[in-house]
Amino acid sequence: MASLSGLCSSSPSLKPKHDRVAKLTPSFRKDSPAFSTRSNSNSNSNSKLSVAREVSADLSKTNSVGVLKKAKQGGLEKDPKALWRRYVDWLYQHKELGLYLDVSRVGFSDEFVEEMEPRFQAAFKAMEELEKGAIANPDEGRMVGHYWLRNSKLAPNSFLQIQIEKTLDAVCKFAGDVISGKIKPPSSPEGRFTQILSVGIGGSALGPQLVAEALAPDNPPLKIRFIDNTDPGGIDHQIAQLGPELASTLVIVISKSGGTPETRNGLLEVQKAFREAGLDFSKQVLISGRCYNTRKFFVGQHSED
Numbered sequence: 001m002a003s004l005s006g007l008c009s010s011s012p013s014l015k016p017k018h019d020r021v022a023k024l025t026p027s028f029r030k031d032s033p034a035f036s037t038r039s040n041s042n043s044n045s046n047s048k049l050s051v052a053r054e055v056s057a058d059l060s061k062t063n064s065v066g067v068l069k070k071a072k073q074g075g076l077e078k079d080p081k082a083l084w085r086r087y088v089d090w091l092y093q094h095k096e097l098g099l100y101l102d103v104s105r106v107g108f109s110d111e112f113v114e115e116m117e118p119r120f121q122a123a124f125k126a127m128e129e130l131e132k133g134a135i136a137n138p139d140e141g142r143m144v145g146h147y148w149l150r151n152s153k154l155a156p157n158s159f160l161q162i163q164i165e166k167t168l169d170a171v172c173k174f175a176g177d178v179i180s181g182k183i184k185p186p187s188s189p190e191g192r193f194t195q196i197l198s199v200g201i202g203g204s205a206l207g208p209q210l211v212a213e214a215l216a217p218d219n220p221p222l223k224i225r226f227i228d229n230t231d232p233g234g235i236d237h238q239i240a241q242l243g244p245e246l247a248s249t250l251v252i253v254i255s256k257s258g259g260t261p262e263t264r265n266g267l268l269e270v271q272k273a274f275r276e277a278g279l280d281f282s283k284q285v286l287i288s289g290r291c292y293n294t295r296k297f298f299v300g301q302h303s304e305d
Contacts, residue, residue, distance in 0.1 A: 132156050140257065178250060179221045186283045188248035195245050196224040197238065199266040200254035208254070222250070227266045235266060239273045246277055251285040258289035 077083060083104070092101040130136055133156035136144040148155040152164040177183040181192035188194075198208050205228035212224050225238050242249055251270055255263045267285075274281035 133160075185248050185250070186280055193222055193248050193250045195242055195249040196222050197227065197242065197249050197251045197270065198224060198254065199227045199251065199263055199270060201228055201260060201262045204254035204256060204260070204263065208252075227270070230262045230265050232269075235269045239270065246273065247279055249284060251281070253285060253287045253289075255287075255289040 077086070087102065087104040090102070090104040092103070093099070130144060131154070133143050133145070135141060143156075145155065145160075148160065148164055149168070152161045152168075155161040155164060174183070178193050183193075184191060185193055198205070200208070205226055208224070209226060209228075216224075225241065227235050227238055239246070251267075253263060253267050271281045271285075274284070
């Protein structure tokens with residue numbers, strides 16, 4: 001039977017190599033996509049036990065409703081021993097990450113996996129180029145290497161590695177100074193920042209929200225609120241909830257491009273609230289984005305690249 005150990009068919013180029021499992025990097029590589037707990041023995045003899053052997057390889061060529069119905073009419077394997085063998089053959093384990101993925105009940109055949117091999121190879125090749133620094137966002141002329149931030153040594157060149165390390169050091173130092181009270185709001189009776197108001201949409205909101213929900217302690221040193229859309233009622237609600245703590249709120253405006261209209265609208269609303277409260281907004285706002293864009297887009301504000 002084919003194995004997800006190679007995400008592919010029984011082709012020698014993608015046969016499972018278990019000694020590579022432990023070397024799996026944070027990203028998928030052609031040389032290390034171990035996806036199975038099975039041994040290579042009896043691989044051919046188990047083909048008849050495939051849960052989905054009646055599913056035609058034509059499924060890789062078409063999404064025809066007729067083909068799908070025909071495949072379903074054959075019925076899936078119900079024999080417990082066959083299902084167990086299928087489970088063992090197609091279970092992916094990565095013990096170091098504590099990750100398990102069971103695709104044994106997905107309706108694909110050995111023929112389908114074999115036919116998909118060129119596409120898998122193309123995907124591995126594309127991922128390899130991505131990791132080497134290929135431009136994957138042509139609209140902005142950007143590479144895509146979020147995982148480099150978790151391990152700067154994976155960056156494709158020393159310049160990027162140094163940039164990442166310096167930026168992370170600067171961010172950590174700034175955060176530490178805010179939490180310790182070394183960096184203070186200008187007119188807060190608390191003498192330190194107590195709240196964060198994050199303004200951004202899409203990934204610029206979802207990322208911080210994920211971190212805040214998943215990684216923050218039960219009683220964080222600063223509470224965080226989000227303005228992640230242009231709903232006037234929602235914006236007003238978040239600002240009203242701050243109350244007098246607006247004076248001790250650090251506003252973080254996030255726009256990767258430095259030119260997101262919705263984010264700018266949120267910023268202007270928050271700026272208005274500070275002005276009406278007699279507070280100096282420019283002393284309590286941090287803008288994260290492309291520096292040359294943010295300086296032009298958020299006129300009159302201080303920018304941090």
